[in-house]
Amino acid sequence: MTWNDDAARDLMSLGGRLALLTHGEGSWVHDDEGRRYLDFLGGIAVNCLGHAHPVFVDAVARQAATLAHVSNYFATPGQLELAARLKRLAGTGERGRVFLANSGTEANEMAVKLARLHGNPDGRTTILVVEGAFHGRTMGALSLTPKAAYRDPFLPAVPDVVTVQRSVESLEQAFAAGGVAAMIVEPIQGEAGVVELPEGFLARARELTAEHGALLILDEVQTGSGRTGTWFAFQREGIVPDAVTLAKSIGAGFPLGALITFGAASELFYPGTHNSTFGGNPLASAVANAVLGHIEDEGLLDNVNARGAQLRSGVAQHPLVAGTTGAGLLIGIRLAAPVAAAARQAAHERGLIINAPTDDVIRIAPAYTIGDAEVTEFLTLFTAALDAVAPSTKETPA
CATH class of the missing domain: 3.90.1150.10 (Aspartate Aminotransferase, domain 1)
Structure with missing residues (x-):
């Protein structure tokens, strides 16, 4: 069936398709x-x-023949293996922790909650984002995305999100205003046109977040899992964040996202503050382990x-x-x-x-x-x- 208007009659009209x-x-x-x-x-x-x-196909087939899904009342060997692998590749050390989700948007939703858990006890609610950012299309992630065409039809957004310009001066001014709980930033802005941040921007963001007791959360949904030639783009910058979100290449086509935390940020979530029915299911975990393992081995x-x-x-x-x-x-x-x-x-x-x-x-x-x-x-x-x-x-x- 060739793609055309008739073929699309059962799908919501949210964008054209180039081919079937x-x-x-x-x-x-x-x-x-x-x-x-x-x-x-x-x-x-x-x-x-x-x-x-073949690595992807074999991982799906093998795992589907044993366990595809269990509820989050249980853990599975592949889930534990993947969490340990991600901690090792990210260099979190023993205190690091991993939550497995279904997409980059979900991982960024969790990052918003991480920022709130960190800042709310002290009355700090501001989350800084960078002009041109794209963090997803659900309400929390969309609130981090300062593109009017995406966000305005769904206002009001999650409050206290402040956009800074791509300059160290703008960054410093935002922190000087006070009340910052976290900064969420892409090391390279893919949807903005593969835009690189100015030299020294991320390093200064790390310094300022540390000085002001705020979290530095990196959105590596597009840059992570080896896409930029290192496992994570922050490793190219010589910094260590408080948390990283990732998805896309981690599963080579199988839906999977993750939030990785470092140090004290790993202790902010507690039972009841977040979870996912499908996140980290055995099938997704098996595929990600196989994919990341193959990238590493080869x-x-x-x-x-x-x-x-x-x-x-x-x-x-x-x-x-x-x-x-x-x-x-x-x-x-x-x-x-x-x-x-x-x-x-x-x-x-x-x-x-x-x-x-x-x-x-x-x-x-x-x-x-x-x-x-x-x-x-x-x-x-x-x-x-x-x-x-x-x-x-x-x-x-x-």
Whole structure:
């Protein structure tokens, strides 16, 4: 059944669909009309092992044959293994703790509650966020997202969320005003167009939160689980936060999110303050353990860094490319003209899946497993797409 208005009659109208995909393998997906696409968006930074990877498929099949779900009255071996693995990869030390949720938005909802538990006893209720942030679409996470088009239809939002500009000066002014319970910030703002924070911003945020007794909570839903070439983006900055949220690549396509706490922040939640029916179920935990274990065993973070550098170098050759942002395999390609949407469409027509989060940025987030063949094909298709939309430099005849 081809995707069209008739085919969409049973779904809520919350956005268009580009095609009706039926199956995939590696970095390639196919639609119902037999077209093949090179997937360099990866389900928006999710499919870190590509599609139908044997490690993913085997983990699902094996666990589904034993236990898929138990209530949160019980724990399972895979859940405990995953929590210990995440603590080790994040470097929390013994005091660290992990809560397993179903998505990044849910993890960020829990981060709001963590901030409240920390600040409420002292009457500190302000949560700082950064301009351009995106933290999710449920009411708490949406309240952290200062984009009017997303948030305004659902006002009033959760109160006492204050937006700071992307500057150390704005950050310092916000803390000087007092009452800050926590700051929640993405190390790289994916939905804003793969925007990097100014040099020293996160380090200063760590200093200020510590000085003012506030929590530093990092939203690594998009940057975590190796996407930027280290297990967590904060490890590139040389800082240690009080908490981290993550999702997306942690399950390589299986829905899973997590909140990881460090030090004293690990002691704020107590029975009754939070829980989840499906969070950390045996199936999700088994998949995440298999995925993260495979990334680690195969040294795929080295490939993330190497292929990221290769892609940056390759796209820089096109005259329409003004530069790149991001790290590892979360890459923003800045265009010299506001033609990102047209470039995305041109790429789709040529069999390449990319994303245009802003009018002058293309975002790519391919699988960690890509090699020379995928990089070469991407550069061929992407160059053709840019050529198709590049503004003409020819002089108009008199």
